[in-house]
Amino acid sequence: MLNMNQIDTASSAWVNTDEKIRKVGDEQHPAYIIETPYFQYNGDGIDLRVYPQLDGRIKLTDNAMTAFELKFLNLKVGHDSQLDLHIKQIISGTSVKIGTDGELYCLVSHIADVSHAKHELMQVVLAVGGLGPI
Amino acid sequence: MKLVHDNLTQAQVEWILRVQKSFVDPKQVDYIFERIKHQGFTRMTLDADVTGVGSDNQLIVEFFRQRDAKELRPKYTISLRFKTYGLQLLRLDIGGRHKNPDERNVRTYNHIHLYGPGKKHDLRARKLTVNEQQRIGSPEDTFIDFLKQTNIDIRRNYFAKHESN
Numbered sequence: 001m002l003n004m005n006q007i008d009t010a011s012s013a014w015v016n017t018d019e020k021i022r023k024v025g026d027e028q029h030p031a032y033i034i035e036t037p038y039f040q041y042n043g044d045g046i047d048l049r050v051y052p053q054l055d056g057r058i059k060l061t062d063n064a065m066t067a068f069e070l071k072f073l074n075l076k077v078g079h080d081s082q083l084d085l086h087i088k089q090i091i092s093g094t095s096v097k098i099g100t101d102g103e104l105y106c107l108v109s110h111i112a113d114v115s116h117a118k119h120e121l122m123q124v125v126l127a128v129g130g131l132g133p134i
Numbered sequence: 135m136k137l138v139h140d141n142l143t144q145a146q147v148e149w150i151l152r153v154q155k156s157f158v159d160p161k162q163v164d165y166i167f168e169r170i171k172h173q174g175f176t177r178m179t180l181d182a183d184v185t186g187v188g189s190d191n192q193l194i195v196e197f198f199r200q201r202d203a204k205e206l207r208p209k210y211t212i213s214l215r216f217k218t219y220g221l222q223l224l225r226l227d228i229g230g231r232h233k234n235p236d237e238r239n240v241r242t243y244n245h246i247h248l249y250g251p252g253k254k255h256d257l258r259a260r261k262l263t264v265n266e267q268q269r270i271g272s273p274e275d276t277f278i279d280f281l282k283q284t285n286i287d288i289r290r291n292y293f294a295k296h297e298s299n
Contacts, residue, residue, distance in 0.1 A: 035231065037240075042222075042247060042256045045231030045240050049201070063177055063200035068211075071196075072256060074220030101179065 036122060040069050040129060048121060050114075058108045060121050066129050067102025073132030077102035087128055096124040104128065137191055139219045140255070147249045150223060151214075155186030155193065156287040163288065166197060170274045177201040183217060184286055192217045195286060197277055210273055212280045222256045223249045226280055228270065232259045244270060 025031040032050040039045055051059045067077040075083050078100070091098060095106050095117055104124055106117040137146060157163045162182040169180055181196040194217040199210035209229035215222040225247040233240040235257060244267065245259040262270070269279045281288055 039233060039240070041254070043233050043235065043259060044227060045233070047231070051201075064179070065200060068179065068198050072213075072215060072220050072222045072225075074218075101177070103177075 034118065038122070038126060040065075041132065042069070042072070044069075046122075046125060046129075048118065048125075053107065056109075058111070058114060059105055060108065060114070060117050061103055061105035062121065062125050064099070064101050064103040066104055066125050069129060070102075070132060075132055083131065086131055090127045091124055094120045094124060096121055137188070139191075139216055139221050142249060142255075144251070147223060150187050150191075150193075151284050153186060154285050154287060155184050158183040158185050158192075167274065167277070170197060170277055173199065173273070184214070193223070195281070195284075197273075199273070208273060212277055214280075214284050214286075221249065222247060224284060225256065226276070227259070228273075228276065234258050 019037050020033075020035040022033050022035070023030070024033055030052055034048040034050065036046045036048060046062075047065070049061050049063055051061070053059050070077060070083075077083060077087065077098075087098060091104075095108075096104055097106070098104055104121060106121050108114050108117045137150075142150075159182065166180040166182055169178060178197065178199045180198075181194050184193040184195055187193060193214055195212070195214050197210065197212050202209060207229050211225060211227050211230070213222055213225040215225075226244075227247070228244050229242070230245065231240050231242045232245050244262045246262060246266075247256045247259045249255045250258050270276050271279075278288065
């Protein structure tokens with residue numbers, strides 16, 4: 001039987017081990033990758049990326065990966081009105097936006113808002129990615 | 135051959151991959167090669183329809199690359215799937231992370247998803263063999279190799295242009 005100390009250690013180890021944030025890119029093209037502890041339905045890890053914008057804001061994005069994965073479930077973002085409506089409902093009330101190719105992203109003006117934006121984006125990515133049959 | 139797409143046998147999957155296939159529109163392929171060859175930092179989704187497995191079973195091959203920063207190791211996906219049903223037959227993930235259901239930790243490694251039995255056909259992936267890993271080169275070379283391994287005929291026109299450059 002697990003005791004609480006084991007559960008605390010296991011859960012913090014999992015979070016500390018499996019989320020990695022790496023700085024990549026060069027001075028001209030800086031970027032960060034967030035390797036999250038979460039997975040697509042096919043076992044592939046979910047990554048988010050962070051890019052600076054020309055207007056000084058920060059963009060957190062799934063790089064349209066969620067929309068790409070939905071194709072394997074025969075769901076095509078932008079070509080299926082019911083799917084698009086579901087996605088619209090999911091992102092409604094959040095700071096997440098959807099691009100023309102299905103990219104899910106947030107734009108942040110202050111560094112202090114990055115954490116919350118990441119949380120919202122992750123929630124949306126998981127919800128949209130879960131729209132297919134399980 | 136009558137295929138039940140969400141319940142293919144191992145023999146049927148192997149047959150689909152082995153049978154000679156071709157692109158519906160060769161110009162789509164030329165375009166894909168040119169885009170891959172001259173890719174910059176932009177995100178890319180390129181696909182082309184494939185025929186040869188029966189009129190009810192049109193396939194689609196797709197090259198997907200997320201936007202990459204300059205220093206980043208290559209990360210892209212090449213897949214072959216049923217166009218109408220979406221089901222993946224073969225998928226090569228370069229630079230991706232994966233965890234099989236019976237594994238504890240996710241790992242970053244080049245891996246292949248092959249249509250498998252059961253309800254979730256693309257859940258499992260395997261590491262590339264040494265031979266397969268050695269064939270991984272530039273995204274363009276890897277794409278060409280993927281087409282060869284899945285027996286999708288590449289027009290000779292492309293190679294004539296490619297070799298003259």
